[in-house]
Amino acid sequence: xxxxxxxxxxxxQNERNKAYEAMKKVGINYFEPFQHQLLDIxxxxxxxxxxxxxxxxxxxxxHLLNSLFKFHDRNxxxxxxxxxxxxxxxxxxxxxxxxxxxxxxxxxGVSAHDLAKFINGKNIHILFNLNGWTAGARQxxxxxxxxxxxx
Numbered sequence: 001x002x003x004x005x006x007x008x009x010x011x012x013q014n015e016r017n018k019a020y021e022a023m024k025k026v027g028i029n030y031f032e033p034f035q036h037q038l039l040d041i042x043x044x045x046x047x048x049x050x051x052x053x054x055x056x057x058x059x060x061x062x063h064l065l066n067s068l069f070k071f072h073d074r075n076x077x078x079x080x081x082x083x084x085x086x087x088x089x090x091x092x093x094x095x096x097x098x099x100x101x102x103x104x105x106x107x108x109g110v111s112a113h114d115l116a117k118f119i120n121g122k123n124i125h126i127l128f129n130l131n132g133w134t135a136g137a138r139q140x141x142x143x144x145x146x147x148x149x150x151x
Contacts, residue, residue, distance in 0.1 A: 015143035019112040022140070028113060034120045036148040046078045050124035050147060052138065054131050056083040058090035061130060066092060069099040080122055082106055084138060112140035119146040126151065
């Protein structure tokens with residue numbers, strides 16, 4: 001197995017373990033992995049793409065991605081935004097929210113389990129983590145695999 005893949009797999013398991021420990025502290029002693037929506041490729045459906053970020057605000061990431069959301073082909077895709085930061089009332093935030101088909105403001109301090117459960121409930125097919133390792137990132141929620149494809 002590729003060394004980088006081994007390191008990534010160990011990191012993901014560590015993040016899952018930390019999320020499970022946090023859930024135990026609030027009384028969730030068993031976690032059933034999320035069931036993802038099964039798609040019938042013979043019927044018409046739109047691919048639901050989710051974007052999760054703490055930086056949907058007056059922030060360089062929002063400046064760079066400001067036009068990305070409006071350029072998705074809406075005949076094929078639905079765009080769902082999940083903001084991890086309170087609304088800063090900036091034009092950047094408003095433009096992103098207005099160009100998403102659905103946009104959700106997540107509560108500050110939401111647990112990894114609750115965030116992952118909320119995202120999973122929106123039937124996202126492809127989920128993007130736009131934070132990486134920067135401030136406000138929620139790798140703990142991504143480690144719980146709320147979407148079948150995560151980037």
